[in-house]
Amino acid sequence: MKRLLSTFALAGAFGLAAVGAQAAKLDQVKAKGFIQCGVSQGLPGFSNPDDKGNWTGLDVDFCRAVAAAVFGDTTKVKFTPLSAKDRFTALQSGDIDVLSRNTTWTISRDTSLGLNFTGVTYYDGQGFMIRKDKKVNSALELSGASVCTQTGTTTEQNVADFFRANNMQYEVIAFATADETIKAYDSGRCDVYTTDRSGLAAERLKLTNPDDHIVLPEIISKEPLGPVVSHGDDQWFDIVKWALFAQVNAEELGITSKNVDEMLKSTNPEIKRLVGTEGKFGEGLGLGNDWAFQIVKLVGNYGEMYDRNVGPDTPLKLARGTNALWTKGGLQYAPPIR
Amino acid sequence: MADWVEPAARQGRTSLMNDPKVRSIVLQVVALVLVIVLGWMFIDNARENLAAQKIATGFGFMENTAGFGISQTLVSYSETSTYGRAFLVGILNTLLVAVIGIFFATIIGFLVGIGRLSKNFVIRLICSCYVELLRNLPPLFQILFWYLAVLSAMPNPRQSISIFGEAFISNRGIVVPRPLFGDGTGLVLWTFGFAVLATVLLGAWGRQRREETGRPFPMLWIGLGLIVGLPLIAMIVTGFPITFEKPELKGFNFVGGMRVIPEFVALTVGLATYTAAFIAENVRAGITSVSHGQTEAANSLGLRSGYTMRLVVIPQAMRVIIPPLTSQYLNLTKNSSLAVAVGYPDLVAVFAGTTLNQTGQAIEIIAITMGVYLVISIITSVIxxxxxxxxALVER
Structure with missing residues (x-):
């Protein structure tokens, strides 16, 4: 239903709007006073509402970082829960300003949907989860298995590729939402549940007996997850892109939400440029020069955001791994602020 | 209305502007042109805007490789097939649910509808409960109940319920032996076709004879004998060419045989029982609309109550039943789009779901999907x- 509405909105937006006559996204956002951010319908660690409707998670915190940069206020953001199927239509039709919903960056999504990926908030890969009592130790032993997955995701294609490449039989049952998928797996309809490995860690918490299930060692795909904006507004694209870069740079420079106020007095030129005491980099984005300072003060650097939501001390217990900074053997790397 | 002619126009005294017929035609043509021009502008503008945003448009995507698997396919399909093929698979899966669902909804609906008028208190109570319970709960809820509640009670394939070691019921669905057609199958199929044709013709003759002479013809038994007996004789003559491949448990699942997936069962049972509740009420309304005098007349002629129902009451009740019944058939077909909730690969799940997401061509795909439902609904209505x-009652 949501998808249908979005499609009509899309058809309306493109059918009725005059060609190329749209106001700048930053001005639109400032005028309405908040950022509309598309998130998942509930994925612990990434975007998950509690019983009072407060959202937490890595993807949610990233939206707050953008709000901190634009408004200096993390409350000026509203969340739209979207299923995997509806997410792109919602962005194309302008229902949301940013999509931050564990979305895999692929060439077809980047080039044919009218969207731009702004970076990678989480480097992930697809894996399989299976009951321990099936006594399977490798994904290569899965021939003939029934596989549960969510429709409208890259996982649906990856699983087809994996089984075909290894000449194995399989049956895929695709559900509309993550909740229905995990319920069907829990009820025994499928032998295997597949999604990104971070998703497996999160969804596993919803099972009746999480300890009866194991995640198989194979990683069958590359899933760089990141925020997405629409084509056609380079300034907005830059803002969302640099919000993440600021967080990664802050971690690299050792700036945290706790010490950022002291860092204002720092003499290190790199730190001075980031917190805005030197140069006018915020102006280039159409923001105040304290844009990165606000992000770090109100949301934290990338490492803080990671540890708070998905790190080893959270129920998800995900080690930094590939998401560590490049200086520590990981892939997180940001261009310099200068 | 058509016969009514404005006197002034007949006399040709006023201008064409005041002729209501001409005026209405002109207005309709103008309205039609306006709608077409606006529609065209809408499409053209949308295309220009989409192109400006570099969003892919057009129907070329139908030729591209789909690259995803589908759990139930009535025609051959693999991951290397095109989106066009996946579209066809989706339509057929939707039609399968619609046809089987309508079949069972009609049977259950008629039985329950007649049961609600039964003289037996227990039957009446059961049927009333059925109607009130099922038509007052949302269909999505019922489908999820059949899928999650009933499915989780089913054993896994290794402990599946065996029916004489031939068919197996588990949480992977129902597996039955698959017929393999050897030499001589043609003859068996031909005799079967002949038997069906003979039964239809014989039935028509029997009905005509009954109407002329009043003597009933035991059509049910003779038809059954023809349809079962003739092919059986052909099978014996050709030495049983049709063999069955038994399903075997291998690894995770059954290999071989034919499988009815639980998603299909849950969706079809859910829709059929839900729609049957509405059909039952239509049937009850139809039957009560037939004046009681008809039943009394039939009784006084000595007809037994079964015949009274079948030959006197139901044919007259049909006039009242058919129009709302059509609506229920259309509802069932459209409600089959709830399939995606239980992972059944219908048109909406495969085409307006996965295909839309992989290609991102929302406007084209939603338009095609709406078109398909419209065509299916119109065909159902026409039939x-x-x-x-x-x-219908022939009035003179």
Missing amino acids: MNTYNKRV
């Missing part, structure tokens, strides 16, 4: 309206 004309 039902034709049938309605046949059973």
Whole structure:
């Protein structure tokens, strides 16, 4: 239903709007006073509402970082829960300003949907989860298995590729939402549940007996997850892109939400440029020069955001791994602020 | 209305502007042109805007490789097939649910509807409960109940319920032996076709004879004998060419045989029982609309109550039943789009779901999907309206 509405909105937006006559996204956002951010319908660690409707998670915190940069206020953001199927239509039709919903960056999504990926908030890969009592130790032993997955995701294609490449039989049952998928797996309809490995860690918490299930060692795909904006507004694209870069740079420079106020007095030129005491980099984005300072003060650097939501001390217990900074053997790397 | 002619126009004294017929035609043409021009502008503008945003448009995507698997396919399909093929698979899966669902909804609906008028208190109570319970709960809820509650009670394939070691019921669905057609199958199929044709012709003759002479013809038994007996004789003559491949448990699942997936069962059972509750009420309304005098007349002629129902009451009740029944058939077909909730690969799940997401061509795909439902609904309506004309009371 949501998808249908979005499609009509899309058809309306493109059918009725005059060609190329749209106001700048930053001005639109400032005028309405908040950022509309598309998130998942509930994925612990990434975007998950509690019983009072407060959202937490890595993807949610990233939206707050953008709000901190634009408004200096993390409350000026509203969340739209979207299923995997509806997410792109919602962005194309302008229902949301940013999509931050564990979305895999692929060439077809980047080039044919009218969207731009702004970076990678989480480097992930697809894996399989299976009951321990099936006594399977490798994904290569899965021939003939029934596989549960969510429709409208890259996982649906990856699983087809994996089984075909290894000449194995399989049956895929695709559900509309993550909740229905995990319920069907829990009820025994499928032998295997597949999604990104971070998703497996999160969804596993919803099972009746999480300890009866194991995640198989194979990683069958590359899933760089990141925020997405629409084509056609380079300034907005830059803002969302640099919000993440600021967080990664802050971690690299050792700036945290706790010490950022002291860092204002720092003499290190790199730190001075980031917190805005030197140069006018915020102006280039159409923001105040304290844009990165606000992000770090109100949301934290990338490492803080990671540890708070998905790190080893959270129920998800995900080690930094590939998401560590490049200086520590990981892939997180940001261009310099200068 | 058509016969009514404005006196002034007949006399040709006023200008064409005041001729209501001409005026209405002109207005309609103008309105039509306006709608077409606006529609065209809408499409053209949308295309220009989409192109400006570099969003892919057009129907070329139908030729591209789909690259995803589908759990139930009535025609051959693999991951290397095109989106066009996946579209066809989706339509057929939707039609399968619609046809099987309508079949069972009609049978259950008629039985429950007649049961609600039964003289037996227990039957009446059961049927009333059925109607009130099922039509007052949302269909999505019922489908999820059949899928999650019933499915989780089913054993896994290794402990599946065996029916004489031939068919197996588990949480992977129902597996039955698959027929393999050897030499001589042609003859068996031909005799089967002949038997069906003979039964239809014989039935028509029997009905005509009954109407002329009043003597009933035991059509049910003779037809059954023809349809079962003739092919059986052909099978014996050709030495049983049809063999069965038994399903075997291998690894995770059953290999071989034919499988009815639980998603299909849950969706079809859910829709059929839900729609049957509405059909039952239509049937009850139809039957009560037939004046009681008809039943009394039939009774006084000595007809047994079964015959009274079948030959006197139901044919007259059909006039009232058919139009709302058509609506229920259309509802069932459209409600089949709830399939995606239980992972059944219908048109909406495969085409307006996965395909839309992989290609991102929302406007084209939603338009095609709406078109398909429209066509299916119109065809259903045409068939039902034709049938309605046949059973309608002929008035002079």
